[in-house]
Amino acid sequence: MTARMGISLRHDWVDSLLTTQPPLPALEVIFEQWVFASDAALGRLEQLRERYPVLLHCLSMNIGSSDPLDRHYFEQVRVFADRFAVSAVSDHLSWRSIDGVWSLSLLPLPRTEGTLAHVAGRLDEAQAFLDRTIALENISQYLPVPGDIPFVDMFNELHRRCGAPIHLDLNNLLVTERWLGESPGAFLDRLEADVAWVHVAGHQDVPLPVDDHSRMPTAACMELLARVSPSVPVILEWDRERPSLRELLPAISPEQAANV
Amino acid sequence: MSETELQAWQAQFFSERVRVPSSGADGVYFREQVFGALDVLSEALPELQAALGEPNFRFFVRELLTQAQPRDAFGTTLVEPFLRSLLTRPELSDRPQQLQLVRDSIERLRTPHACV
Numbered sequence: 192m193t194a195r196m197g198i199s200l201r202h203d204w205v206d207s208l209l210t211t212q213p214p215l216p217a218l219e220v221i222f223e224q225w226v227f228a229s230d231a232a233l234g235r236l237e238q239l240r241e242r243y244p245v246l247l248h249c250l251s252m253n254i255g256s257s258d259p260l261d262r263h264y265f266e267q268v269r270v271f272a273d274r275f276a277v278s279a280v281s282d283h284l285s286w287r288s289i290d291g292v293w294s295l296s297l298l299p300l301p302r303t304e305g306t307l308a309h310v311a312g313r314l315d316e317a318q319a320f321l322d323r324t325i326a327l328e329n330i331s332q333y334l335p336v337p338g339d340i341p342f343v344d345m346f347n348e349l350h351r352r353c354g355a356p357i358h359l360d361l362n363n364l365l366v367t368e369r370w371l372g373e374s375p376g377a378f379l380d381r382l383e384a385d386v387a388w389v390h391v392a393g394h395q396d397v398p399l400p401v402d403d404h405s406r407m408p409t410a411a412c413m414e415l416l417a418r419v420s421p422s423v424p425v426i427l428e429w430d431r432e433r434p435s436l437r438e439l440l441p442a443i444s445p446e447q448a449a450n451v
Numbered sequence: 452m453s454e455t456e457l458q459a460w461q462a463q464f465f466s467e468r469v470r471v472p473s474s475g476a477d478g479v480y481f482r483e484q485v486f487g488a489l490d491v492l493s494e495a496l497p498e499l500q501a502a503l504g505e506p507n508f509r510f511f512v513r514e515l516l517t518q519a520q521p522r523d524a525f526g527t528t529l530v531e532p533f534l535r536s537l538l539t540r541p542e543l544s545d546r547p548q549q550l551q552l553v554r555d556s557i558e559r560l561r562t563p564h565a566c567v
Binding site: 202221223224225226227228229231232250251253261263264267288291292293295 | 484486487488489490491493494520521522523524525526559560
């Protein structure tokens with residue numbers, strides 16, 4: 192794969208990382224995985240923070256929802272981000288709740304001017320509260336949504352209005368292409384927003400692809416990555432059928448494998 | 452949570468394992484959130500797994516929880532009823548230390564650890 196690739200941290204990799212300290216460029220931490228962690232577990236995360244830059248990825252900012260922003264949630268994010276001196280923060284350009292009932296998934300938004308105005312207002316509020324920019328990830332989309340603004344222009348415009356970079360998920364572009372026929376290449380051609388960091392992952396075809404983070408990134412994913420500036424951090428996500436770190440790192444980079 | 456609702460949770464808890472949908476549509480991100488909330492159990496988790504006799508405890512719990520609908524950003528509205536159902540499990544009735552850890556965990560759900 193590539194020596195520039197870091198990993199999205201999962202609990203079962205923590206001890207191995209602490210023991211071997213492979214030369215990963217960065218770790219991504221999912222906020223919701225740590226918010227109820229014990230003191231001991233948070234202590235281990237602090238040890239990792241001393242060794243690796245940390246990118247904080249969130250699932251529940253609910254930026255696109257019409258429910259009020261949850262100040263208590265954002266307060267936790269801010270404290271966590273301060274404590275671990277994270278390099279950047281992201282969530283998704285999506286919504287998860289309506290009238291206080293939460294979905295189990297990240298749901299797509301209409302691609303309309305009304306959506307942009309709605310999200311921009313909430314994003315301004317959230318960024319001011321966190322005192323940080325919030326990168327927005329492109330989610331996998333399985334169904335068409337209303338609106339005629341190109342998906343990439345939603346990110347370009349939110350960057351222009353709010354200064355929010357994109358958290359670019361290349362596998363999500365590939366999954367969306369298979370379901371909706373939208374070209375990842377055209378997305379990258381038209382992308383003007385700054386890129387905070389990149390997600391790569393692999394997926395199953397059952398028979399159409401589902402973004403389940405269950406494989407190494409496909410060749411198509413790595414071809415897209417070659418189009419992204421080498422200065423942008425890259426994070427590998429792996430959830431289903433997760434290998435051990437000892438199995439994973441050689442596949443990412445021989446340099447990293449040598450240290451495990 | 453009413454007694455009826457609690458019993459419904461308990462009834463699900465040791466029911467037959469739900470197969471992963473072939474579509475994978477339960478959502479990888481939500482699974483990570485559920486696991487994160489379960490980490491409130493902290494070091495008690497392995498002992499609880501052993502006591503309950505479920506070798507694939509985390510997998511099983513995730514399957515259970517994804518059948519319900521959260522009502523908050525942290526997912527505590529899912530996890531707290533689950534923890535309360537543990538307090539009534541006969542497998543744990545003679546393990547006062549573990550039960551106390553579960554009670555402590557329920558308390559900690561009200562104060563996410565990162566803000567301490």
